[in-house]
Amino acid sequence: MKSIAHFPKRILLLCFRIMPFVFFILLLGIALILYDDYGGFTDEILEIQTAAVNAKYILSKFPAWFANTEISVPIIGKLQNMPDLLSYDDRTYGTAVMMPSIFINQIPGVELNAAQFLNFRRFxxxxxxxxxxxxxxxxxxxxxxxxxxxxxxxxxxxxxxxxxxxxxxxxxxxxxxxxxxxxxxxxxxxxxxxxxxxxxxxxxxxxxxxxxxxxxxxxxxxxxxxxxxxxxxxxxxxxxxxxxxxxxxxxxxxxxxxxxxxxxxxxxxRLSEGIRFSSSQITDRETELLTEANLKPLGQAELFLGNYVDTKQIWxxxxxxxxxxxxxxxxxxxxxxxxxxxxxxxxxxxxxxxxxxxxxxxxxxxxxxxxxxxxxxxxxxxxxxxxxxxxxxxxxxxxxxxxxxxxxxxxxxxxxxxxxxxxxxxxxxxxxxxxxxxxxxxxHPLDFVYFNEIGRNYAQQFSRDYWGVASKNCILDLLKEFNGRRISLDLNADYTWGSIEYSLMRLPQKEQDKFDPVWKTENAEYLCYSYKNTPGNQHSIPDFEMIKTYAIDGYDVAAIYKRVRNFKWPGAE
Structure with a gap:
């Protein structure tokens, strides 16, 4: 009788013990469902290349083996064709954690294409x-x-x-x-x-x-x-x-x-060089590109409380x-x-x-x-x-x-x-x-732009989709416009910070084939726009009208635009 009386308590204790295991198993299952929902991250290709450059440098320490072994990384190509690490612009970036992912296709029986590889990197x-x-x-x-x-x-x-x-x-x-x-x-x-x-x-x-x-x-x-x-x-x-x-x-x-x-x-x-870089978070190459484009260096024109500020000057x-x-x-x-x-x-x-x-x-x-x-x-x-x-x-x-x-x-x-x-x-x-x-x-999947109960009232005064993460949502909704004629989509990096191209690359090939990617806005019928350093809502783009907005709690995150004038289909008179 005593053991029976303690039976509910034992069950309760057992439940408490297995709860953490159940939680982590469920979390892993949720991740397997959600991992490819997000667009964005414009530096991903560069990160893969940097990992490949580091891998080449490591494997080159075994010249006899490396010279006779062909290792190819999706999107990047052969390791042997990578630049030398010591002269590489992003040489100070460490890649030890993410580097193993670039060898996924070396596992027997595994052969991921570019889209599958990019999505695998998410998980x-x-x-x-x-x-x-x-x-x-x-x-x-x-x-x-x-x-x-x-x-x-x-x-x-x-x-x-x-x-x-x-x-x-x-x-x-x-x-x-x-x-x-x-x-x-x-x-x-x-x-x-x-x-x-x-x-x-x-x-x-x-x-x-x-x-x-x-x-x-x-x-x-x-x-x-x-x-x-x-x-x-x-x-x-x-x-x-x-x-x-x-x-x-x-x-x-x-x-x-x-x-x-x-x-x-x-x-x-080299450690001293790396520490100097880590304080600025921007390479010499990036500084040169911004200077050539007549843009301020990163961090000197951030949207903050409705103003463009140099973050180093705002304590x-x-x-x-x-x-x-x-x-x-x-x-x-x-x-x-x-x-x-x-x-x-x-x-x-x-x-x-x-x-x-x-x-x-x-x-x-x-x-x-x-x-x-x-x-x-x-x-x-x-x-x-x-x-x-x-x-x-x-x-x-x-x-x-x-x-x-x-x-x-x-x-x-x-x-x-x-x-x-x-x-x-x-x-x-x-x-x-x-x-x-x-x-x-x-x-979801716009949860990356979370502001708490205090911040939501002021979100329009801050940077929002600074990595163009909502670009995948834009592309998936544009697929609904497909009627047998390829969708002319603008890849101009000024609107989604380069992520629209990357999000397109992660789709199955049959979906990619429904788009006609163009690099000049004047040749595009549709474009996606992510609110990065744009204050307020309802951003206007000449010759385009907004046809869909992605908004959360009253602040815009991204939008789809369709051309309303000054557009000719390729080949049209």
């Missing part, structure tokens, strides 16, 4: 974010010793619409964020559990984050400082533990060097963008965590009690504030929203979860008041999940 990109979420779940479970809190925090990360949407096509900023998150999780795992698995996670997280963007190099001294303080403050004298993290620092540097072929041969000089550019694109409830939880951490400093010092959990919380807050203040004071070049600072969201979302857990565990003597407090907090979290989740469902 491969997402896998980085997916792995980061798993690492984040593990970190939260270690820190809070509660699988439900850990799962709640992981859902918070997933239901950050811009991050989830961009995890399918942003193979630089989201990939960088993902490996910073992995590195952060490794540091926390090591600090709180003295686990060598945490050190392994740190080594790989650091190497791939720093390779993706050299700004990730700051993770190395950050780990050195926090590990040293952890052992000094907590009076850890075990020589084996000290040797372990010192060895991890050495291994992480060696691993970073190994996956960054550009550094081979002259690491100090509040980054805080404002974060404040209007992160779900409001997460921001409130983050503020609660900051208050809690601030109030914990003096008691910890007076009592001389410094737990590993507390030190890691302090570390995450210091990580976030140092990164934010550093970007502002160093006047680093930012453009296209705050995507170059997405890595700051790793400590931010951790602190938001910390704030949630702190409010839940906040002592209230009265049982009724404590129950009401926790019920209200849980209801607010569920409402946030429902509000954000339903917004994503209503607006």
């Amino acid at each position: 491969y990109t997402f896998l980085n974010f997916y792995f980061a979420m798993i690492a984040f779940f593990i970190l939260l479970k270690i820190r809070f010793k509660n699988a439900l809190i850990a799962l709640t925090g992981t859902i918070m990360l997933m239901l950050t619409p811009r991050f989830f949407a961009e995890s399918f096509y942003n193979c630089k900023d989201i990939v960088f964020f993902s490996w910073v998150m992995v590195c952060l999780c490794g540091i926390g795992w090591y600090m709180m559990k003295n686990s060598r698995w945490g050190l392994v996670l740190f080594c790989f997280g650091f190497a791939f984050a720093a390779n993706t963007r050299l700004a990730g190099f700051f993770l190395w001294p950050a780990f050195l400082i926090i590990s040293g303080l952890n052992h000094w403050i907590r009076k850890i004298r075990n020589p084996n533990i000290i040797r372990s993290w010192l060895l991890a620092l050495i291994v992480s540097l060696l691993l970073f060097y190994a996956v960054t072929p550009y550094l081979w041969g002259s690491p100090t000089t 509040y550019y980054l805080p404002v963008w974060m404040g209007i694109t992160i779900p409001v409830f997460y921001i409130l939880l983050f503020m609660a965590a900051c208050f809690g951490i601030g109030s914990s400093v003096l008691p910890a010092i007076l009592k001389r009690k410094f737990s590993a959990d507390l030190l890691f919380d302090w570390f995450c807050l210091a990580f976030f504030l140092t990164g934010l203040i550093g970007i502002i004071l160093l006047k680093m070049n930012l453009y296209n929203g705050w995507r170059h600072a997405y890595f700051l969201y790793a400590p931010f979302i951790y602190l938001a979860v910390l704030g949630f857990q702190a409010l839940l565990s906040m002592p209230v003597k009265n049982h009724v008041l404590r129950t009401c407090k926790n019920a209200a907090l849980l209801c607010m979290m569920l409402y946030s999940f429902f509000s954000t989740g339903s917004w994503v469902l209503r607006n």
Whole structure:
């Protein structure tokens, strides 16, 4: 009878245990359905080429084998025909994380065409974010010793619409964020559990984050400082533990060097060159092209609060963008965590009690504030929203979860008041999940242009579809205009920033054949337009009229235009 009485409790415990597994399985299934829904990302071809250039440089170290082996990359061609890495314009871009994807056709039985390859890259990109979420779940479970809190925090990360949407096509900023998150999780795992698995996670997280963007190099001294303080403050004298993290620092540097072929041969000089580039986020070639086109360099004419600004001169550019694109409830939880951490400093010092959990919380807050203040004071070049600072969201979302857990565990003597407090907090979290989740469902696949409840009122004053992600929607709707005569479509990069061509390339060949792509607007019957640095709505284009608008919450994201005059069909008199 006793075992029967405990049966419902056992079932409940079992459900709690399998919930995370069910969540991650469902998430992977959702990704398999959604991964090719988005258009955009105009740098994708360049990223593939840069990976191929790096691959050639690596494989050329085995000349006898490489000379007799033919390796072809979809879209790019043979590796042997790629330029030399050391004279390549984008040589400072790391590609270690994304490079394996270019060898997909080398797997026996796999032969993807260009469209299939580009779509496969979308799913491969997402896998980085997916792995980061798993690492984040593990970190939260270690820190809070509660699988439900850990799962709640992981859902918070997933239901950050811009991050989830961009995890399918942003193979630089989201990939960088993902490996910073992995590195952060490794540091926390090591600090709180003295686990060598945490050190392994740190080594790989650091190497791939720093390779993706050299700004990730700051993770190395950050780990050195926090590990040293952890052992000094907590009076850890075990020589084996000290040797372990010192060895991890050495291994992480060696691993970073190994996956960054550009550094081979002259690491100090080339690392300095890469760091100089990472502060500007723009190559000399890009600067020359913009100068020739009589355009301002990237970051010096960004639409922000209705004005075109140089982001380096606006200290509040980054805080404002974060404040209007992160779900409001997460921001409130983050503020609660900051208050809690601030109030914990003096008691910890007076009592001389410094737990590993507390030190890691302090570390995450210091990580976030140092990164934010550093970007502002160093006047680093930012453009296209705050995507170059997405890595700051790793400590931010951790602190938001910390704030949630702190409010839940906040002592209230009265049982009724404590129950009401926790019920209200849980209801607010569920409402946030429902509000954000339903917004994503209503607006997918335009969820990449999410503004929170505060930002929606001002969205027309900010950059929106800066990568032309809505271009695929435009193309699919234009297919409805097909009546046996090919659709004359403008590929002018001034309107969708080059993404219309890329989105067209990702369609099946039979769909591509329904279009007549043209490069001059005067020869096109239709064009798609993405709102990048265009304030307001209803953008006008001479000789064209808007026939369809893609709008969210009152602000335009993209539109389709049809020519109304001054157009002649090819061959017409």
